Amino acid sequence: MKKYMYLWFILMFSFGLYAQEQQLYNENIDGKQQLANAIMEAQKSQKHILVQVGGNWCPWCIKFHKFITNMTSIDSIIKANYIYVPLNYSRENKNTEALKQLEYPQRFGFPVLVILDAGGKRIHTQDSGLLEKGNNYDTAKVVTFLKQWTPKALNPSNYEKN
Template identity: 50%
Template sequence: MKPIFIGVAMMLVYQVNAQNAVALSKPTGDVDMKTFNLYNPYENVDSAINVALKKASKEGKHVFLQMGGNWCIWCARFNQFTTSDKQMDSLMKANYILVHVNYSKENKNKKVQEKYEFPARFGFPVFVVLDAKGRRLHTQNSGYLEKDKNYSKEKVMEFLESWTPDALNGAKYTWLN
């Protein structure tokens, strides 16, 4: 009886460990990199930014440059994180015109990197917020927004809310007058 009991116990332990291994093999926030394709290395990014600036001016928004590449797991995670959360997705759509700026071996977009003072130095993805006139308001190192194998909703929301057109509206800060 003891050998059967020990055998059954070992099988149960093995099964639990196998289930845990499967659960841990794909951390929260992982995406299928085979299908991730937001960045176009052949896009005329200057033109895309100009179109976004015109749209931002008409709609009273800012331009949000997300710099990275289709090779970048954290870029894919950020996209999934912000688009799958209704609150964040609506905050982005209400306040920003999004432009994906490619950085890859095919195209590093050097002129854009130079123009916005080399945001790639922070790693990827990196976010650059522009006002509707094209002035750089802020460059965000995305590493400060991470939590474990994903992003922190609180940190991302704080970042996004801090750079909205409304947040930079001096009229709302009456205590300065």
């Protein structure tokens, strides 16, 4: 009997850890407020905003988040240049007003990535399917995408002759 109780405890604990790990998106947060907070932070830090729209129901959304946080080269690009926002889209909370503000990126499927400047203006929407390779994401494609939309990359003084 003790063996079964022990086994049951291990299984329940494992499922609990799995469920916690999957909660990237908070379904209770107002997306418009989330964006407003990110804009304030971006203005202070002079960074752009990387919004990852998706949900805990979406395996590719979770996979993308793990990919960008576990890959040191990508994580460092994001931390240096972006305020990262995981914006929830689910049956319970579609964040309709936030998606309207982002100019309806859900048309690309999920996850979809939206780059905002520090003032909150949308400057790019990225279909994440174009960043995939096989059953994962392509490091070179993701790095190129992130580098192309940094504040430095969009600074006109980098392209004008003196």
